[in-house]
Amino acid sequence: MAKASTELGELNAADRDAFVGALGGVFENAPWVAERAWSGRPFATVGDLHHALMAALKGASEAEQMVFIRGHPELGSNMARSGAMTQASRQEQGSLGLDRLSEAEFQRFERLNGDYRERFGMPFIICVGRHTRPSILSEFARRIANGRAAERAAALEEVGHITRLRLNEIVAGPGKPPTDGRLSTHVLDLVSGRPATGVLVVLKELGLGSEGVLKEAVTNADGRTDAPLLAGRALRIGGYEIAFHVGAYFAQRGVATSRPPFLDVVPIRFAIDEPEAHYHVPLLASPWAYSTYRGS
């Protein structure tokens, strides 16, 4: 895959070979997808280009699609560990730690991969950049119950997510399809009616123990963290916890409470299922009560 960025304008002006040369790696081992989309130039936006590429894929014969799908590596497989996959796939799977699975996890993925391959005759495709490990496992469980046609469609939908990310990385231009999500928070002090400043906020991915801490931050004068808790990429579907250290906050301000304080570290647990959305998860708290909600 080209690392350097290509301008959409150049692609619109390119001949077929140059076009395929620039985009051929976006669809795993399948330059023919770019070849067929070439005739649709010019594309007004990067999103239109992606749409045209996906249309070429979806318009291909079932046999072609199966060959394409079968060209993908299995998740967390020996192939992943031994290196026989494209650089793009390697990088995506590595971001989730699928190249560093424990032996037990590795066995589990192997078994699921095997079951899935036996049932559908293809590898399990999923856009790992939009998932946590637990959500990949639950998608495995859910999709393995699909019929063959529904599952082929599900695989192509994931290819859409994967290639949208890849395309955005290598093509510059207007109308990039959205691939980033955002998680933000806010703490309001119900006693003073003001933003709560100086509250320690710890974001964790659930199910990973102490390894799961993704970010620690302290609220600023506006009761927010200086930067979003998560941003700049797709959010991973999965379970999260934000722990708000309100006990220390109220103690420091001298607000009367009990000893130990009725509320100390308040955990808010929630799931993310829209990787490209904005999740706002605020806390409104007194020493004795709190509320939260999904805002946006």
Place this chain on the structure above:
Amino acid sequence: MAKASTELGELNAADRDAFVGALGGVFENAPWVAERAWSGRPFATVGDLHHALMAALKGASEAEQMVFIRGHPELGSNMARSGAMTQASRQEQGSLGLDRLSEAEFQRFERLNGDYRERFGMPFIICVGRHTRPSILSEFARRIANGRAAERAAALEEVGHITRLRLNEIVAGPGKPPTDGRLSTHVLDLVSGRPATGVLVVLKELGLGSEGVLKEAVTNADGRTDAPLLAGRALRIGGYEIAFHVGAYFAQRGVATSRPPFLDVVPIRFAIDEPEAHYHVPLLASPWAYSTYRGS
């Protein structure tokens, strides 16, 4: 200590020997406390009787008080494990698992006991029935910084808690001093405006891992648990979590949400510091928001 219950009326009518025979064990190895309180008969309530006993103790000389205090066993000590304590003390310490400490915990208690004894020349007295293990450790840390007079007063205050419990067990009559607390909950469904029925609720003591589960219950037609989550004894000072399984509840009712649900198991963490109080910790929830508060 007498196991059978004695009527307050009998005690009011008793001669000194019978009175001391009935109550002598309430104050650890110190029948003289009951002896001195005897002259104050008759007592209108069990609370008045307890007050008179405590007044006799607090009115004693510092030397007498120190002898009395030194007659108490150390927490989680060899004595506790080998049996050289009164049956009442054994039962109280056993309720917290202080007779089944791990080697590491045992070492920690031994070290604290040693430090404390060295500083104050007496064993650390605390009403274990009103505490969790973490709160005993934090009380150790707090009280070891006291001056000698303040700490002797603190020890007598704990004796007051201990003997109030013991007295209530063996004396029947009006005006028993309060020794029981209560923890209750309630779940309200903000979508239907009705009590949430069939919500799994799991109460844990914090800091104990899976061992810490104290109660599991399912909410009834009134959104409450059939019995309080905790009742019938003093609440233990410490940290708790109630986990409300609202994700399963809304799924079963077919209320639309995301997949996975934004809210699944909602943990509410709080501390109890008033063992004889009523804590009501409700949850008001939709699939996207919730609030809680200390009610009563």
Place this chain on the structure above:
Amino acid sequence: MAKASTELGELNAADRDAFVGALGGVFENAPWVAERAWSGRPFATVGDLHHALMAALKGASEAEQMVFIRGHPELGSNMARSGAMTQASRQEQGSLGLDRLSEAEFQRFERLNGDYRERFGMPFIICVGRHTRPSILSEFARRIANGRAAERAAALEEVGHITRLRLNEIVAGPGKPPTDGRLSTHVLDLVSGRPATGVLVVLKELGLGSEGVLKEAVTNADGRTDAPLLAGRALRIGGYEIAFHVGAYFAQRGVATSRPPFLDVVPIRFAIDEPEAHYHVPLLASPWAYSTYRGS
């Protein structure tokens, strides 16, 4: 209608004349309803008796039902003002002030009565004890759009409500059908984590201006009013407001806020549509935030 209460047991043992003598007035000018129900004795509960009476009415011919329905007075009509209605009807309509309508209101009811009678050939029947004036007007508007059969059924349903109330008043015995609702409140202070004591609470029926004040009360040590805001009868379907004077409460406790206070008199407006239900409408408040919900 008999004012003195009759035992259900006596009715079960009564001959037809005595039975009709006791119950004949329950169904407006229609002793035949009681006559037909008589043969169903004995009735285990007062509710069963009411059910049997209603079954006799619903089992009657359409012509008989129409005669029965036409025997009812019109709401707020000249008849009401001049006295040609049964004492029970007079009392029910009087409770809502329908015998003291202003000229404009009287004209409005007359017009609605006229339109309704023209359309259905019968007076508009509604259980006034379960309604406010605005809800009667909105029921007029809703029901006038019904078909004839649906509207006759609607009228008989109202007769069921009316006679259930009347029967409960004159028959003593087990299993009385529920006719009472209840409205209660509770104020929680989010700053102290305690019930808010001494908060003035004013309940109004909406749409009536200063005339609409139904109750003023002050919260007690438990944050509740000593008596329910409404109880002892059916709640009237309609709009209500509870005004909570939290500004004065927090000022008296010396809790810091702005001047004038951000929150002073907090109005909670809600509708009641289940006259026999329990409505609990609490307020959780700090000087800067509050929440409310329909509890039960």
Place this chain on the structure above:
Amino acid sequence: MAKASTELGELNAADRDAFVGALGGVFENAPWVAERAWSGRPFATVGDLHHALMAALKGASEAEQMVFIRGHPELGSNMARSGAMTQASRQEQGSLGLDRLSEAEFQRFERLNGDYRERFGMPFIICVGRHTRPSILSEFARRIANGRAAERAAALEEVGHITRLRLNEIVAGPGKPPTDGRLSTHVLDLVSGRPATGVLVVLKELGLGSEGVLKEAVTNADGRTDAPLLAGRALRIGGYEIAFHVGAYFAQRGVATSRPPFLDVVPIRFAIDEPEAHYHVPLLASPWAYSTYRGS
């Protein structure tokens, strides 16, 4: 007062006459204030200029200050109605309707003005642009209880508010002192977990009946109003109500509720006391529950 805007740079470069010519009208009939501040040039910001002008005023003798204060018109006085005041004062008092008082209101202001003048020997000065009529009356009541020195200081503080507004209007440049506040809202649908779109929101000033409606707006796709409810000027200290028409919103979306809906028009009443602050007053609502808070 100059209507055309003057650059701060020009003022810094101006000779005394030009300086006073530009700013002399800012302080009511007191060009000497500008004269004395002139020597402090250059001023880095408009705020610094205002600070220097106020310092000149506060540094003047008590006699000079009294002459200055006595040069102000009385609120809502005959003078206001007959025209003997500066154009700036006329415009400010007109914004509140003080030139269109009813006879009763006029009498009330006359009486307060008389009492105040008798007590302090000067007219009551208040920055009307930061007040509602009720808050002016309550300030009258509060300040009339002041001692003479405290009240002279209070009057000068108001002059500071008045002249800050005037200065900002006529001087262009960096560092203008803040004179604008903002009121915004947001509606969150607790059933869908999304911003509530299409909710009618009506802002009223309290105490004015139907005349008091300041703004009607409908929430957009983000659950906000396209423009803030109030902005572009100081907020007036006083009581407000935002009425949220959530009943119609949920009905339109087909969300189940009662008939009439438990919640229909939700009124949130609150006071503003910081004219230059941002007030955010959101509503989080299901058909059965809601909460609000002062956000920012």
